Amino acid sequence: MELTPDLRDCFTVPGKLALPYTYFAGRIGSRFLLALQEEHRILGVRCAGCATVLVPPRATCDRCQADLADTWVEVGPAGRVENFTVVRYADRHVPEPVPLVLALIRLDGADTPLVHRLGGMDPEAVRVGLRVTAVFAAEPRDTLLCIDHFRPLAPQPSAAGPRPQGG
């Protein structure tokens, strides 16, 4: 049945939610960010019980509840694309010009993949298994974007040339 409502003289009330926040990274998250910012090193933690290296790090193993606070290991900066997707629509929340490649990258020495962006290559040329390495941001940042993006280790066909530093 077709709906034919009478919309004459119906108000709509525009509004806006403004919810500022400040996330507390905690000691574990802070150490990870400081190592990225100051030393360009990527750190994970190792759960002895599960024989697993976890990146990003966490205070507790979610599988066996072990305390992981002092089990730091260095991983990367190179790794393997475990999977990826290409973002092809532009919207206010998409931080980069499209097409934008988001990838799951398992860093060398890690057992869990890290979500990050791929650059410096034609999006159509990305494949599972591609070897990539971290490109650090020139200026320090307070988030995982201390790593600006990952680029292929070997030269790849590139449509747009080297990726500009975003943020």
Next chain:
Amino acid sequence: MKKNRNVGIVGVGQSVYSSHREEVNQPEMIHEAVVEALEMAGITMAEVDCVVHGNMELFEMVHQPDLWHTLGTGAWGKESLRVTTGGTTGATLAAAADHLVASGLHDVVLAIGFEKLQEGHTTGGITNMADPLWGRQLQTGALTGMTAAQMIEEFGAERAKAAAMAYRILMDANAMKNPKAHRRLGLRPDQAEELAANSPALVGELRMIHMCSQSDGACAMIFASEEKARQLCAQPAWIEDHVTAHREEMFCLFGNAPVLTTHRHCARKLFARNGIRDPRREIDLFEMYDPSAWWGLDWLREFLLLEGDEHLRMVESGAIAMDGDFPVNPSGGVIASNPIGATAMVRVAEAALQIMGRAGGHQLPRPVRRALASGFGGTMWTVLFLLASDTERQAAA
């Protein structure tokens, strides 16, 4: 309340309540409470069937926090449920856990309430609770001077203000005994006049000193079936009953005061179906969700079904102090510690600890056989719990 089977509280864990916890992120802070609750119950996550998780919507600007808090909750591979009913969330979490165990669906349920108020913008979140057409441009978030105005009109400014400040100072004396409480100010009765004059005014006669804190913290509780609870715990706190009433009343914008409050409604219902005729004598302790000294004072009358000025006399005489005949909030209450998504759960948890005899420095000097705990939220929402010890249940049988 008709129950398929009895449910006992066998473990309680609380983080320290504080204005700032930069050294831990959200799952790390929750993990502190979970570890303590598991230790008290003497179990590991392997024995927990289901995790119930909740906090205020929007407050930290995290969507579906239960999912990424799995790092700290231990919920990986478990059934889980998220509950968010505003200020009552913590008590609703306890109600949900009770339902899950009483129904027979699960034997052991872990409930977690948390908040990191310093990470977000509380009033921004609360203000958006109001109706976008009738109320959103016209209200003051969680702060209201309405109750102070009503009490001053009814009892005179001098007596009403003095009683509110006496309530505040009594609560601080309790908080001083609770090492996990957030605000422990060491207030003295002889400071009452100075505080009343100098504490910053917020709305009407509601001053900063009357108002609850904004805290970071987490609370975790473990609920077990009667069979399990008896294996795990010498004195579980049994959940006798609970009543929930929600109402959107826009603080009398559309109605004429006085109205039947959800507090009085819940208390009448709870007492009637549990055969309680004289709550002040038949109940040993009340952990009340008291967001401000004015509300704590006023709500004593509602929850205890009192008339006239009897609630004022309870405060003036010290009857609500730890050594009084009807102790209220030995923990220091919400005025001392307010991690909102945990706050109403802390009321149930603290009442349980008193029954279990595990409240530490603020344990009441005499046995607690029957305890009340309340949650508050929304514009006027209530969750009211009745807990009991074995002694009480044997006497009733």
